[in-house]
Amino acid sequence: MKRFWLFASCLLVASCGDPAKPVTMIDKRLIAGLRTCGIDPADAAQVSERVNGRLSNYLVFSRVAPYPEPKMRCLARVLVRADYGIRQSGDTFERAYQPAWKAEFDIHVQGLATSWLQEHRPGQRPPRFVKGGGSLSDFARELEEFCGAKPNALSLKGQSLTVPLQDDEPQAECLSAAALAANLDKHGFAVQTSSYE
Known part of the structure; x- marks a missing residue:
């Protein structure tokens, strides 16, 4: 019975390693993508809000130091494909993320353009x-x-x-x-x- 309770508790917080850091994201693509990058999904909060009538999706990384460059590139790749941004994550984190995002966004746009040309x-x-x-x-x-x-x-x-x-x-x-x-x-x-x- 004790094992079942522990298992159920882990499912509830969705972060067995650290019950103090529950995963608050609901987008399974983001959770899987972040884990692929070696990033704990509990490091960020998922936010969806309407800004000037348009839906704006972004993650907030609070109390997280910038990741190493390869991890930032992986994060940027996941977020560009999912059409998510990063906001309110602190200047240091956002400055470290910006070059990774630019590189991955350029690759993504180039891929979309190439696909359009192949089709048309x-x-x-x-x-x-x-x-x-x-x-x-x-x-x-x-x-x-x-x-x-x-x-x-x-x-x-x-x-x-x-x-x-x-x-x-x-x-x-x-x-x-x-x-x-x-x-x-x-x-x-x-x-x-x-x-x-």
């Missing part, structure tokens, strides 16, 4: 940007040709390549996907979308 342009290889192999302007013209867009549909400003809105260029989605798949960030360039002014 099967068998075609989008242009690749090679630093020293041509200018950003030359690359923009290659993207326009690849997507069948109007000449000069992409605009350049400094280190940024700006993709037009769908209303202005029917091939905007292709241009955006091809530019993001090229991972221009790696070469110090940004991909932006036009905005209504």
Whole structure:
């Protein structure tokens, strides 16, 4: 009977190792993902709230020192895929998390863009940007040709390549996907979308 009570107690707090740190998360993907990273799910609280009418999901890590870089990358990978952020976790923790999040977010976006191109342009290889192999302007013209867009549909400003809105260029989605798949960030360039002014 004593064993059963101990087992039931562990299930209730969902953290057998430390009953003082119960797991408060309800998203099983997050719990499994954090455990895969070697992170105790009890280290964070899961928060879902409406901000300006939109659902905002994030974790709060309180009283937790920043994890080593590989663990932060793993955490970022899990949260990017689950569309969660980190907030109210202290400046030190958030500063250590930011570069890991940026790297994993770029990989995620590049993967989504590549998948879009495989689905909508099967068998075609989008242009690749090679630093020293041509200018950003030359690359923009290659993207326009690849997507069948109007000449000069992409605009350049400094280190940024700006993709037009769908209303202005029917091939905007292709241009955006091809530019993001090229991972221009790696070469110090940004991909932006036009905005209504």
